[in-house]
Amino acid sequence: MxxxxxxxxxxxAERPSVWLMTFADITALLLAxxxxxxxxxxxxxxxWQSVISRVVTVDQLEESKAPPPDSPDTVSTEDIxxxxxxxxxxxxxxxxxxxxxxxxxxxxxxxxxxxxxxxxSDALFxxxxxxxxxxxxxxxxxxxxxxxxxxxxxxxxxHTDKPPESQRAFTSxxxxxxxxxxxxxxxxxRTGLARNVTMLGLGDSRFGHLHPKxxxxxxxxxARRVDIVIHSTEGxx
Numbered sequence: 001m002x003x004x005x006x007x008x009x010x011x012x013a014e015r016p017s018v019w020l021m022t023f024a025d026i027t028a029l030l031l032a033x034x035x036x037x038x039x040x041x042x043x044x045x046x047x048w049q050s051v052i053s054r055v056v057t058v059d060q061l062e063e064s065k066a067p068p069p070d071s072p073d074t075v076s077t078e079d080i081x082x083x084x085x086x087x088x089x090x091x092x093x094x095x096x097x098x099x100x101x102x103x104x105x106x107x108x109x110x111x112x113x114x115x116x117x118x119x120x121s122d123a124l125f126x127x128x129x130x131x132x133x134x135x136x137x138x139x140x141x142x143x144x145x146x147x148x149x150x151x152x153x154x155x156x157x158x159h160t161d162k163p164p165e166s167q168r169a170f171t172s173x174x175x176x177x178x179x180x181x182x183x184x185x186x187x188x189x190r191t192g193l194a195r196n197v198t199m200l201g202l203g204d205s206r207f208g209h210l211h212p213k214x215x216x217x218x219x220x221x222x223a224r225r226v227d228i229v230i231h232s233t234e235g236x237x
Contacts, residue, residue, distance in 0.1 A: 089152070089230060090115045096146050102139035113232040117143070121160075121180065121224040130179035132187055140187045143228070148192040153231040155198040156185040161223035162204040177201035184226045 090110040097103035107118040124136040132140070147154065158177030178201025185197040210219045 089150075093117065093146060097143075100139060100142055102135060103142060106143075115230040117228040117230070118222075119184070119226045119228070120221070121226060122221075124184065124226060125180060128176070130176065130183055132183050137187060140184065141191045144188045144191040144193050147188075147228075147230065148194060150195070150230070151234045152195075153198075153233050154188075154193070154195055155200065155229040155231070156181045156188075157227040157229060158182075158184075158199075158201045159206055159223055159225050159227065160204050161220040162207040174201050174203040177203050180226055184228070188228075 090108050093115065094108040097106050097108070102123050105120055105123050109116040109118065123139070124132055126133065158179070158181030160173045160177045163173065178199070181199045181201055185199045189197065204223065207219070207223050210222055214222070
């Protein structure tokens with residue numbers, strides 16, 4: 001008995017022999033090894049070939065269900081880019097519009113988190129009408145090609161000037177501005193714009209926002225317009 005550490009001596013006597021633990025580990029490893037050998041020796045290649053052939057058959061069946069590239073059921077899709085920064089968009093669009101007779105008249109504004117493309121009404125419609133001229137349709141086709149793949153939310157707002165007191169027709173001005181907004185938005189959608197578009201007719205409600213130092217004629221000319229508003233946020237398809 002160890003007089004200095006009696007408790008440790010007693011615990012050593014109670015511990016099992018270390019070699020038994022090592023022997024048990026080796027036995028377990030050998031058993032696992034023989035199980036693996038048995039499993040590998042019991043493979044049946046015929047069954048595996050049958051499974052593989054069935055997988056190939058299913059893949060071929062799925063391919064046969066897909067319509068050919070030129071099938072009428074095949075719809076061509078166009079990737080839509082994420083919403084782009086408005087400061088970048090304003091520069092790119094302004095440069096692109098300079099090369100077109102009508103689009104060169106578009107005024108590009110960057111306001112807060114929006115790019116506003118202001119199209120003069122006389123470049124799109126005849127006086128008092130809501131049907132786009134052929135030249136306007138061609139111009140909007142070029143504009144749609146520039147914004148068709150953008151992921152940004154796009155709105156279209158129609159505006160009119162402020163008529164004299166004696167000629168005010170509240171309903172007709174608002175109706176005219178909305179009809180023109182709808183005409184522009186419809187043409188953009190028809191020529192490739194994939195995003196949903198919000199259309200509003202604002203009548204002459206924004207006339208007071210024009211700079212008061214401009215001449216009356218200039219203010220009235222600027223008021224007759226259709227604004228295409230490109231937001232910095234993504235739109236819905």
